[in-house]
Structure formats: structure tokens, C-alpha cells
Amino acid sequence: MEILVILVPLALMLGLAGLVAFLWSLRSGQYDDLDGAAWRAIADDEPPQEAPAKR
Amino acid sequence: MHVSRDFSHYVRTAGEGVQHIDLAVEGVHCAGCMAKIERGLSAIPDVTLARVNLTDRRVALEWKAGTLDPARFIDRLEELGYKAYPYETESAEATEVAESRFLLRCLGVAAFATMNVMMLSIPVWSGNVSDMLPEQRDFFHWLSALIALPAAAYAGQPFFRSAWRALSARTTNMDVPISIGVCLALGMSVVETINHAEHAYFDAAIMLLTFLLVGRVLDQNMRRRTRAVAGNLAALKAETAAKFVGPGEISQVPVAAIHPGDIVLLRPGERCAVDGTVIEGRSEIDQSLITGETLYVTAGQGTPVYAGSMNISGTLRVRVSAASEGTLLAEITRLLDNALQARSRYMRLADRASRLYAPVVHATALVTILGWVIAGAGWHDAIVTGVAVLIITCPCALGLAIPTVQTVASGAMFKAGVLLNSGDAIERLAEADHVVFDKTGTLTLPDLEVMNAADIAADIFELAGRLALSSHHPVAAAVAQASDAGSPIVGAVEEAGQGVRAVVDGIEIRLGRPSFCGAETLVSDVTNLDPEASVVAFSKGSEKFILSVRQGLRPDAQAVIAALKARNIGIEILSGDREPAVIAAAHALGIPEWRAGVTPADKIARIEVLKARGMKVLMVGDGMNDAPSLAAAHVSMSPISAAHLSQATADLVFLGRPLAPVVAAIDASRKALHVMRQNLWLAIGYNVLAVPVAISGVVTPLIAAAAMSGSSILVMLNSLRARSASREIV
Numbered sequence: 001m002e003i004l005v006i007l008v009p010l011a012l013m014l015g016l017a018g019l020v021a022f023l024w025s026l027r028s029g030q031y032d033d034l035d036g037a038a039w040r041a042i043a044d045d046e047p048p049q050e051a052p053a054k055r
Numbered sequence: 056m057h058v059s060r061d062f063s064h065y066v067r068t069a070g071e072g073v074q075h076i077d078l079a080v081e082g083v084h085c086a087g088c089m090a091k092i093e094r095g096l097s098a099i100p101d102v103t104l105a106r107v108n109l110t111d112r113r114v115a116l117e118w119k120a121g122t123l124d125p126a127r128f129i130d131r132l133e134e135l136g137y138k139a140y141p142y143e144t145e146s147a148e149a150t151e152v153a154e155s156r157f158l159l160r161c162l163g164v165a166a167f168a169t170m171n172v173m174m175l176s177i178p179v180w181s182g183n184v185s186d187m188l189p190e191q192r193d194f195f196h197w198l199s200a201l202i203a204l205p206a207a208a209y210a211g212q213p214f215f216r217s218a219w220r221a222l223s224a225r226t227t228n229m230d231v232p233i234s235i236g237v238c239l240a241l242g243m244s245v246v247e248t249i250n251h252a253e254h255a256y257f258d259a260a261i262m263l264l265t266f267l268l269v270g271r272v273l274d275q276n277m278r279r280r281t282r283a284v285a286g287n288l289a290a291l292k293a294e295t296a297a298k299f300v301g302p303g304e305i306s307q308v309p310v311a312a313i314h315p316g317d318i319v320l321l322r323p324g325e326r327c328a329v330d331g332t333v334i335e336g337r338s339e340i341d342q343s344l345i346t347g348e349t350l351y352v353t354a355g356q357g358t359p360v361y362a363g364s365m366n367i368s369g370t371l372r373v374r375v376s377a378a379s380e381g382t383l384l385a386e387i388t389r390l391l392d393n394a395l396q397a398r399s400r401y402m403r404l405a406d407r408a409s410r411l412y413a414p415v416v417h418a419t420a421l422v423t424i425l426g427w428v429i430a431g432a433g434w435h436d437a438i439v440t441g442v443a444v445l446i447i448t449c450p451c452a453l454g455l456a457i458p459t460v461q462t463v464a465s466g467a468m469f470k471a472g473v474l475l476n477s478g479d480a481i482e483r484l485a486e487a488d489h490v491v492f493d494k495t496g497t498l499t500l501p502d503l504e505v506m507n508a509a510d511i512a513a514d515i516f517e518l519a520g521r522l523a524l525s526s527h528h529p530v531a532a533a534v535a536q537a538s539d540a541g542s543p544i545v546g547a548v549e550e551a552g553q554g555v556r557a558v559v560d561g562i563e564i565r566l567g568r569p570s571f572c573g574a575e576t577l578v579s580d581v582t583n584l585d586p587e588a589s590v591v592a593f594s595k596g597s598e599k600f601i602l603s604v605r606q607g608l609r610p611d612a613q614a615v616i617a618a619l620k621a622r623n624i625g626i627e628i629l630s631g632d633r634e635p636a637v638i639a640a641a642h643a644l645g646i647p648e649w650r651a652g653v654t655p656a657d658k659i660a661r662i663e664v665l666k667a668r669g670m671k672v673l674m675v676g677d678g679m680n681d682a683p684s685l686a687a688a689h690v691s692m693s694p695i696s697a698a699h700l701s702q703a704t705a706d707l708v709f710l711g712r713p714l715a716p717v718v719a720a721i722d723a724s725r726k727a728l729h730v731m732r733q734n735l736w737l738a739i740g741y742n743v744l745a746v747p748v749a750i751s752g753v754v755t756p757l758i759a760a761a762a763m764s765g766s767s768i769l770v771m772l773n774s775l776r777a778r779s780a781s782r783e784i785v
Contacts, residue, residue: 004191004194006781008198011171012198012202014166015170015171016167018167019163019164022163022167023160023163026163028158028618031156031159032108032110033108033109033110033111034110035109035110036107036108036109036110039085039086040086040087040089042086043086043089043090044108
């Protein structure tokens with residue numbers, strides 16, 4: 001049963017990683033437009049832009 | 056005169072050298088629109104961000120500061136085929152967005168904790184019937200506590216706060232039993248863990264929070280979507296005015312940037328966006344949105360004009376007075392405040408349920424504890440059983456019963472062209488048994504129609520329509536629209552207050568006042584037939600024609616009235632318009648009860664009389680004069696063309712020309728209320744089954760978890776039935 005010493009923290013770490021990922025996605029506005037996000041996934045790629053616009 | 060558009064009011068700075076503007080866009084429906092707009096706008100040099108939000112129907116734009124004029128984006132969108140308006144986030148909507156993010160964060164935390172505590176609970180449940188060591192069980196319980204306690208403290212905040220607010224106001228709501236249940240379950244589990252007991256209820260407590268948060272998030276999302284649509288509407292109504300920035304120079308600025316004392320220009324066909332006094336010019340103004348009266352008022356120097364009036368014939372210069380100084384508006388606002396206070400006394404179905412629910416549950420738990428003590432059990436065991444009763448009766452399914460139906464039903468109504476302004480409107484609309492209609496703009500269409508188009512030869516009518524394109528007069532606009540005329544006649548001259556004239560193939564044609572066209576003799580025939588219509592004459596050489604123009608009834612008004620009668624709903628008209636106009640409409644629609652020339656205060660008085668008779672009144676109206684009565688009624692609806700104030704007051708807003716959404720909304724809400732009641736009974740039925748088990752003291756955490764999730768899923772599935780409401784309505 002010593003394996004628990006590794007497995008339990010491991011499981012908790014995985015769970016926490018999921019939570020952190022969720023909070024990050026929420027913070028970065030991924031839940032602001034659920035309708036649009038559904039369509040963006042199947043939209044065609046944008047044609048290459050001459051001037052890469054980064055902000 | 057030079058006219059420029061000034062959007063600087065809406066532009067904000069977003070970081071180093073970058074400016075940001077939000078635009079509300081009409082007609083964005085699909086992925087195609089989204090890609091088209093984003094590509095079209097990104098192609099403009101120096102634009103650093105162009106992103107469409109399909110849920111809110113808005114575009115966020117950012118560009119290098121000082122390089123571009125925001126008007127250019129609006130023009131570009133116009134070229135792409137979309138109408139766009141600058142959008143300003145209201146503080147109410149910003150709060151709503153922050154609130155919905157907070158709820159989602161709570162849900163994330165609660166769901167994470169539920170899954171991890173479950174992962175620890177299942178080994179305990181199976182270990183209890185096999186060979187688990189007590190030390191291992193304690194270890195798992197302590198781990199569960201470590202996860203569940205902080206998670207519940209965070210994710211339970213929405214419930215704890217609301218329960219505290221209710222208790223400090225000496226009332227109770229659904230959140231009070233929830234908070235008590237969660238706290239007791241967690242507290243007892245900690246004590247049990249310290250005592251090395253077999254059962255702990257960390258999983259039940261945190262799972263309860265997760266399910267309830269799902270309900271809250273759904274509820275919040277519905278409200279947020281409605282508010283976004285309402286916010287866009289405000290922007291689409293383009294509250295701008297032409298302000299004089301120099302002696303001969305005007306700039307189109309948002310109303311928010313106009314101050315008392317400024318002078319604005321009001322051109323024919325424009326709706327006034329401010330309160331003020333005319334300082335120069337003569338015209339006729341249409342105040343039907345404010346008073347319900349369809350007869351035009353003559354305005355000259357010194358005439359007060361109110362926001363919402365439409366300028367008909369001449370150009371006016373208006374000096375802006377303070378927004379709320381107009382006696383008419385002040386009066387309406389005062390009535391509105393009183394009526395809104397009365398409205399807040401309505402108790403929602405959920406609150407009524409919880410008012411019954413909390414005492415019953417708490418009494419049952421108390422009786423259980425005392426019962427077991429009297430029956431000879433120890434205090435410890437008795438309290439554990441009592442807490443188990445609280446856990447198993449915790450209103451998990453009750454918390455989902457109403458928000459899930461509201462979400463599904465509001466989606467169905469959205470498709471039928473009805474927007475919800477408030478969540479409990481569904482419950483109130485379902486109870487309505489008497490409908491009060493306003494006439495102008497509600498039973499009738501807000502724009503004018505040519506009534507006798509069929510009597511006139513098609514080529515003549517088309518010629519009149521082409522000539523009408525050269526005029527700004529609303530009557531001319533109606534003629535132009537009715538004739539489907541496309542190309543204006545070159546060289547047409549408008550004579551202010553008279554009409555338009557032009558020469559085609561050597562023959563002079565004129566459209567305007569009968570005297571302008573020399574057709575006075577024909578007028579009496581038409582006005583005898585239809586006293587309500589405005590008359591416009593058309594002459595081609597020596598041929599004279601008379602067109603009668605009026606606000607037509609909505610195309611399906613008759614069918615809708617019949618459908619309402621078939622549903623045993625009482626109908627009446629309360630209008631501020633003159634008696635003959637109201638009689639004509641009432642007669643055409645077969646409505647026996649009507650009142651004409653009614654003031655806003657009279658409308659409220661009439662609604663109070665109906666209320667006193669025990670009727671649940673649905674008020675459908677659009678004018679500024681209707682706003683107080685909309686608020687006074689049990690539930691209210693407005694067409695999308697309504698005055699701002701009315702739209703904000705109405706519980707529901709319907710889109711488009713037909714009146715059918717009124718019936719569709721009543722049907723959908725009746726169905727929804729039925730499903731809500733069913734859900735409440737399901738939840739209660741589950742409690743009736745589970746409580747005896749809990750009282751007998753044999754509930755294990757496994758049973759609690761299974762019962763809780765089972766009932767919640769059952770209620771959610773049942774809610775989906777509210778979707779299939781779209782039967783044929785009329």
C-alpha cells in the first residue's frame with residue numbers, strides 16, 4: 001500500500017492541473033463567445049497575411 | 056453645410072498606442088458572416104485586432120492610435136452589407152459579465168473538488184464492505200476534507216452571501232436551507248472523521264454545490280444574453296443628434312456628448328433624441344410615441360419638443376434643455392417609479408416553494424433527532440441521522456427545477472422572435488388572462504402605409520414613388536416604399552412644406568399637399584371614407600390622383616386577436632389616440648372593449664381596476680406614455696420599435712412586423728410553467744421517497760450521492776421537454 005504515497009499526490013496534481021487549465025481558459029476569455037467558438041473550429045484557415053499583425 | 060461624424064466618445068485606449076472600439080452589428084448570424092467581417096476589417100492597414108463575438112453580435116476593433124477614424128470601420132461594414140453602430144458598455148452589463156465569470160469559476164472549483172472527492176470516496180465505500188484498514192479510511196477522509204473544505208468555502212460563496220442577505224432582511228430564500236445543509240454536512244463529516252467513523256459526507260456536500268451551481272450558471276447566462284441583445288438594441292437605435300459645432304458646421308455626435316444649452320439641428324424625418332425648445336424654423340411634429348396621439352402638432356419658435364418626437368416637414372433648430380426637465384417626461388418617470396415598486400412585490404415560484412420547503416425540512420430533521428433520542432438512541436447517533444435527513448432533502452433538484460426550464464423556454468422564445476427582459480416573466484406571462492393593447496405602434500405598424508394603392512394604375516403609382524424618393528417627408532417615404540420605386544427622378548425639386556415636383560417627358564408631375572397639386576376637389580371623397588388617413592396628392596399634367604396614407608394594422612392582428620379569444624383571454628384597447636381612430640381599429644379587429652384619449656395615469660387606473668377584479672393583466676404597448684402602465688401590469692410586452700423607456704420597462708420584447716409572437720410567448724410560457732410545476736413535484740416526490748429512508752437512519756453516503764444525482768438528472772431531462780412548444784399558433 002506504500003504506492004498510495006505516490007498515487008494519491010499524483011491524482012491530486014492531475015486534478016489541480018485540470019482546474020488551473022480551466023481557470024486559465026476562463027481568464028483568457030474563451031467562454032465569452034460560446035456560439036462563435038463552435039463555428040470557428042470548422043471555419044477555413046485565414047489566407048496568409050503579408051504583414052503579421054501581432055499585438 | 057459640412058457634416059462630420061464624431062465617435063471619439065466611444066473610443067478607449069487599450070494599452071500602449073492602441074485604441075479600441077466596440078461595434079454592435081446588425082445581421083451577423085453565422086460563421087460565414089464572422090469570417091467575412093473579420094477578414095474585411097483586418098485588411099484595413101494598421102488594424103491590429105478585429106474579432107466578432109457571435110453570442111453578443113458585436114465586433115471588437117483595435118488599431119494603432121491616431122492612424123484611423125472609427126467612421127471608416129462603419130463604412131467598411133456597410134460595404135460588406137452590415138449595419139454597425141458604436142456600442143458603449145453599460146455598467147449593469149459589465150457587472151453581469153463579472154458575475155457570470157465568478158459563477159463559472161465557482162462551478163469549476165466545485166466540479167474539480169467533486170471529482171477528486173468522489174475518487175477518494177469510492178475506495179472507502181467498497182473498502183467498508185471488504186478489508187480496508189481503519190487507518191487507510193481515516194487517511195482518505197482527511198484528504199477529502201482537505202479538498203472539500205476550501206473548495207466549499209470558495210464555491211459556496213454565491214449561496215452563503217445570498218442566504219446572509221435574506222436572513223439579515225429577516226426573510227428566507229432557497230439559499231438558507233442550502234447553506235445550512237452544506238455547513239452541517241461538512242461540520243458533521245469533520246467530527247466523524249476525528250472520531251474514526253465509517254461514514255463522511257464530504258462528497259454529498261460538494262456535489263450538491265456543483266449541481267446547484269450548474270443551475271445558477273444557466274440562469275445567469277440567460278440573463279446575460281438578454282442584456283446583451285437589449286444593449287445592442289440601444290446602440291442600434293442610434294441615439295445621435297446633429298450638433299452645431301460652428302455657425303455653419305454640424306457634427307453627428309452621440310446623445311451622451313450633448314449638454315443642456317447646445318443647439319442641435321432636427322431635419323425632416325428625424326426623430327428627436329433630446330428634450331428642448333425650438334429656436335428657429337417651422338414644422339409639424341409627430342408626438343405619437345409620447346402621447347399616443349397620431350395627429351401632428353405644429354411646432355414653431357418656442358415650442359417644446361421631447362425626446363422621441365418625429366419631425367415631419369421642416370428643419371428645426373432646437374436648444375437642448377436638461378434631460379429630465381420636460382414636465383411630461385418627469386410625470387411619466389414619477390408614475391414609472393411608483394409602478395416599478397409595486398412590481399417588486401411579486402414573489403417568484405422558486406421563492407414561494409422555498410418558503411414552504413425550509414420550515415418543513417428543518418422541522419423534520421429536528422423531529423428525527425428528538426425521536427431517536429426518545430427512542431433511546433445516543434445524542435451522537437441521533438444528530439448524525441438528523442443531519443443525514445438535511446443532506447438528503449437538500450434542494451438539489453429544486454434548485455435546478457426552474458432555471459433549467461427558463462433556459463430552455465427562453466431559447467424557444469428567442470426562435471419565435473421574443474426576447475426576455477426578466478427571468479420570472481415566464482411565470483407571470485403564463486398566468487395572464489387579460490390582455491390590454493395600446494393601439495398606435497402596437498396593433499398598428501409604426502410606419503405608414505398607402506391604403507388605396509390598388510385603385511391607382513401601376514405605372515402612375517410607380518412614377519409617384521420615384522418622385523417620392525426625392526423627399527424626406529415620412530408620408531413620401533411611405534409612398535416610395537409601397538411602390539417599390541428604385542431610381543429617383545433626376546432634377547426633382549422639393550418645396551418645403553408643400554411637396555416635390557419634376558418634369559418628365561415634358562409633362563410636369565407633382566406630389567404633395569392637395570393644394571400644391573390642384574386636387575382639392577378630390578380630397579373630400581377620400582376623407583369621408585377614412586377620417587384617419589393623411590392625404591397626399593399626385594398630379595401628372597392634368598391628371599390628378601389622391602393617395603390615402605395611414606398606419607396600417609399589423610398583418611396578422613386579426614388572427615392573433617381571434618387566437619387570444621380562443622384561449623379565453625380577455626382583450627381591450629387603451630389608447631391615447633382620438634376616439635374615431637380607436638373605434639376604427641377596435642371594429643376592424645372585433646374588440647368590444649376600448650377606451651380612447653386615455654392619459655398615462657388613466658391607463659394605470661384602469662389596470663388597477665382590472666387587478667382589483669383579480670385579473671392578471673398583460674399590457675402590450677410601445678409608446679413612452681405606455682411605460683408606466685407596462686410597469687404597473689402583471690406582465691408586459693413591447694414591440695422592438697418601442698420607445699426606449701418602454702422597452703426597458705417591458706418584461707418581453709418582440710421582433711418584426713407580425714403580432715403573432717404575443718400568442719407564441721403566451722403558449723411557450725404556459726408550457727414552461729407546466730414543466731416547472733412538474734419539476735417541483737418530481738423533486739418533492741423524490742424527497743417523499745428518500746426522507747423515510749433518511750429518518751430510519753440507514754442512509755449511507757453512497758445512497759445520498761446516488762439519490763442526489765439521480766433526481767437532478769431526472770429534472771434536467773424533464774426540462775428539455777419545454778423546448779417542443781412550437782405548435783401552429785394562429
